[in-house]
Amino acid sequence: MKKTMKGIVWAALAAVVLPVLVSCAGKEKKELYIFNWTYYTPPSVVEKFEQETGAKVIYDEFASNEDMYAKIQAGGAGYDIVFPSGDYVSIMAKQGMLKEIDHSRLANLGNIDPAVLAKAGYDPEMRYSVPYYFGAAGVIVNTEKVPGYEKSWAIFGRADLKGRMTMLDDMREVLGDALAFKGYSVNTADPAQIEEARVLVNEVWKPNLTKFDAEAFGKGYANGEFWVVQGYPEVVFEEIADNADLKSKTVFFIPQEGGPAYIDSMCILKDAKHEDLAYAFIDFIHRPDIYAEFCDSFGFPATVNVPARALKTGESWYQPEDLEKVELKDDLGPALALYNTAWFETIKVGE
Numbered sequence: 001m002k003k004t005m006k007g008i009v010w011a012a013l014a015a016v017v018l019p020v021l022v023s024c025a026g027k028e029k030k031e032l033y034i035f036n037w038t039y040y041t042p043p044s045v046v047e048k049f050e051q052e053t054g055a056k057v058i059y060d061e062f063a064s065n066e067d068m069y070a071k072i073q074a075g076g077a078g079y080d081i082v083f084p085s086g087d088y089v090s091i092m093a094k095q096g097m098l099k100e101i102d103h104s105r106l107a108n109l110g111n112i113d114p115a116v117l118a119k120a121g122y123d124p125e126m127r128y129s130v131p132y133y134f135g136a137a138g139v140i141v142n143t144e145k146v147p148g149y150e151k152s153w154a155i156f157g158r159a160d161l162k163g164r165m166t167m168l169d170d171m172r173e174v175l176g177d178a179l180a181f182k183g184y185s186v187n188t189a190d191p192a193q194i195e196e197a198r199v200l201v202n203e204v205w206k207p208n209l210t211k212f213d214a215e216a217f218g219k220g221y222a223n224g225e226f227w228v229v230q231g232y233p234e235v236v237f238e239e240i241a242d243n244a245d246l247k248s249k250t251v252f253f254i255p256q257e258g259g260p261a262y263i264d265s266m267c268i269l270k271d272a273k274h275e276d277l278a279y280a281f282i283d284f285i286h287r288p289d290i291y292a293e294f295c296d297s298f299g300f301p302a303t304v305n306v307p308a309r310a311l312k313t314g315e316s317w318y319q320p321e322d323l324e325k326v327e328l329k330d331d332l333g334p335a336l337a338l339y340n341t342a343w344f345e346t347i348k349v350g351e
Contacts, residue, residue, distance in 0.1 A: 129265035176260035258325030
């Protein structure tokens with residue numbers, strides 16, 4: 001076949017350019033996009049993963065399941081792994097937002113406590129999710145400012161602490177606290193019980209609160225603005241890590257009435273572009289030494305990973321037995337509308 005000059009020129013250019021493009025593609029930076037709760041994966045763990053895999057982790061944070069879900073539903077930002085609580089695993093799986101988990105790609109699944117999986121009624125066979133942590137929000141108290149207190153949700157009814165307390169801006173958590181205080185299930189679908197919880201929060205607790213806050217309560221506690229906050233201990237203790245005096249005066253407890261509990265899980269989003277790295281990260285987290293480091297960083301008991309319990313060296317802000325009375329939040333199905341009405345049309349009004 002006779003070659004034209006144009007064909008010869010293109011052939012020559014290809015001989016020079018294609019090897020360069022291939023070389024550049026081979027050196028392309030591997031990236032993993034993670035969407036996780038605030039203060040929930042230690043930087044040291046992320047750094048180790050990056051060192052061992054050569055990947056770059058882009059880590060974004062959310063403050064509530066509702067915020068996370070809304071962002072993902074709206075198109076997200078190209079995330080690969082997300083960390084929803086159990087009820088939202090159920091919701092997102094039903095809506096086709098999650099990939100099914102290929103167990104053959106995860107060598108460390110055997111480290112997960114069967115007792116935790118037994119509680120995970122939303123996905124006990126890990127079809128769409130791998131448990132990350134089992135725990136509960138509770139109450140953090142500055143014992144210098146509040147020397148006497150009962151380990152009860154009743155603390156938010158104390159008018160003498162008005163203006164010095166916050167509760168989470170989280171519908172299921174706050175209404176669940178009120179339901180537990182009343183002796184009801186945090187998953188009740190009974191309109192009368194939900195109404196009782198709404199009245200308790202709106203008329204007894206809310207007047208004493210500065211605000212409902214899921215994002216800055218740790219900072220507010222650390223700077224002395226708040227003396228009692230409902231929330232997650234890792235958030236507060238991270239904020240006061242360098243304040244030994246305040247740390248010595250700070251107590252975390254899970255109220256005696258129980259309340260909502262959570263199993264936050266690692267899920268791979270349906271449109272994940274970095275699936276191999278997502279599996280690598282999930283398996284990395286459940287390596288016993290890494291899981292122990294994660295728990296020690298936040299003062300957690302190793303509730304999910306059994307071998308990690310023997311490797312923990314740090315203190316824990318609470319113990320597994322403190323979780324005996326808590327109840328996992330379920331997918332409420334149609335009953336969710338009752339909670340939405342109680343929360344958005346009543347509790348939030350006038351804030």
